[in-house]
Amino acid sequence: MIKPPAHIAWMVDAVGEDSALRFIESAAGQRLTIPxxxxxxxxxxVYGDDVASVICDRYGGDFYIVPMCKTWRIKLYARMGLTVNEMAARAGISFVAVHQKLASGDGRPERIRPKDERQTSLF
Structure with missing residues (x-):
């Protein structure tokens, strides 16, 4: 698991990395009125019972501006094995910005690569 930013760690802890990522991707930058x-x-x-429940528990009756979390998202995308162009498109930033974010901090995390049993090893 890639450590999430402190301002969304509570969500990732409650609903998991995948659900939090889907929520952030779909609502990043928006101001939501929270019931x-x-x-x-x-x-x-719109976002599912699990995500709605944790947001309502924390911000119920108020507004919540969904953070962009671009660096965290880029690290997750890199781990998924996406290309730099795919990461840029999904995060809504430029190719150059993706490289800058990967170069800062912990760098590029190891990719999760599915093993193709049909392919024999060359080494």
Whole structure:
């Protein structure tokens, strides 16, 4: 697991990396009005019960500006094995910005590569 930024760690801990990533990708930069209760809300309908529940528990009755978390997202994309162009498109930043984010901090995480049993090793 790639350590999430402190401002979304609570969400990642509650719903997991994949659900948090899907939420951030779909709502990044938006200002959401958070209902007091998640059950039956538009928030739950759009983003799912698990995500809506943790957001309502934390920000119910208030607004929440969804962070962009670009560096965290880029690291997750790199681990998924996406190309730099694919990472740029998904994060909404330039090719150059992806390289800059990968060069800063911990660098590029190891890719998760599926093993193709049909291919024999050359080494």
């Amino acid at each position: 007091r209760k998640a059950a039956g809300s538009r928030l739950a309908e």
